[in-house]
Amino acid sequence: MAINFEISARSRVTDGRVGKVATPHGLFDTPAFMTVGTRATVRGVTNEQLQRIGAQVVLNNAYHLWLRPGPERVERLGGAHRFMGWPGPILTDSGGYQAYSMANNNAIDEDGVTFRSIVDGRTLRMTPEVSMDIQNKVGADIIMAFDDCPPSIDQETDDLSQTRHKLRAAQERDRLKHGYDHAHRLKLANERTIRWLERCAKAHARPEAQALFGIVQGGTDEDARRWSAQHVTNVELPGYAIGGVSVGETSEDIARVVRFTTPMLPAAKPRYLMGVGYPRDIVAAVCAGVDMFDCVLPSRNGRNASAFVPQGQIRLRNAQYAEDPEPLEPGCDCPACCPGVGLPASRAYIRHLFMSQEMLGPILVSLHNLRFYQRLMEDLRATIRVDDWSGFAARWPSAASGIPQAAYHAPRAGPSGAGEC
Secondary structure, three states, X not given: OOOEEEXXXXXXXXXXXXXXXXXXXXXXXXXXXXXXXXXXXXXXXOHHHHHHOOOOOEEEEHHHHHHOOOHHHXXXXXXHHHHHOOOOOEEEEOOHHHHHHOHHHEEEOOOOEEEEXXXXXXEEEEOHHHHHHHHHHHOOOEEEOOOOOOOOOOOOOOOOOOOHHHHHHHHHHHHOOOOOOHHHHHHHHHHHHHHHHHHHHHHOOOOOOOEEEEEEOOOOOHHHHHHHHHHHHOOOOOEEEEOOOOOXXXXXXXXXXXXXXXXXXXXXXXXXXXXOOOHHHHHHHHHHOOOEEEEOHHHHHHHOOEEEEOOEEEEOOOHHHOOOOOEOOOOXXXXXXXXXXXXXXXXXXXXXXXXXXXXXXXXXXXXXXXHXXXXXXXXXXXXXXXXXXXXXXXXXXXXXXXXXXXXXXXOOXXXXXXXXX
């Protein structure tokens, strides 16, 4: 297989585990947070800065690279690694999520999805075979199967009228000719996802160099999740993902679905929770045995003047920070809080940058947030080895709700035994 996964430590009081994934472009530690560089770039951040803040693996999006500059051009220029100048591992999403998130610009059927290009309005056709061809040409180390991501909740029974997720679900409902039946939509998505996975596996042209992961769907319905997990894992693959979460559910529902689904994924292979998320949700998933994560939150929030700190988030546009001399997070070693040259940037100064629309503001907060997530993962890996969950909760109070209560009452232990998979 294109990757190798080795587990080096396991928690004795949670299902968390520490490991490494070896790829053709190097190793990354797990649990891992993959920095999102959708269009082969993390906005405003250089590769040197990415390495400084501890990023080991980045995520590109096949749909967006399909639109611009095109997979053929990326391939001619040496693949994604050479194209973006990133030497480490890369994962590409398949485009399946865009069929959900851009529901008003596409039409889905059994064979694939017809998109209206967000770049120039062209009509484009994405099928499992097209997605595999794009990802094979882009050349990422880990590639994702093209799947059908349904709304996770029944919009008729969940009050999400104030969220964009409700709007997306409503758009999906309006496209159905005979009204919306949530159970039927989950069943259809599950069955279509496995058919598309089989087509992806057959069309995958570079299995020796690129690891294909399958994706489990099923919304918040446990029976649907069980069916999907059983059928997806019947296809022998290097790794598996949990998809269709963090698309409108509560944090409690996310944790419940992840706790239910994760044990059904092979323990000897990497488990990837797609699109999650907030620190509390990541911690809950790590304690359930998940190994890989990605989310746009750190960089997107950074561009919008919201800095992550252990106690929560700082909204830097608020007037209370206009004369605050403190760094974003005292003790943080990011380029904003601990620059190699000069003094730390104060909250007051960074607020000034945003209020003056200076590009340095989004860059500094993005770097801080990206480093915050890497520090969180580093501490999670250390905590799993010794099971000091009380100490972890004290250091990361905003994430503490993700820790199972039983973990607090278990005795601390030395590092657990290694195991190779």
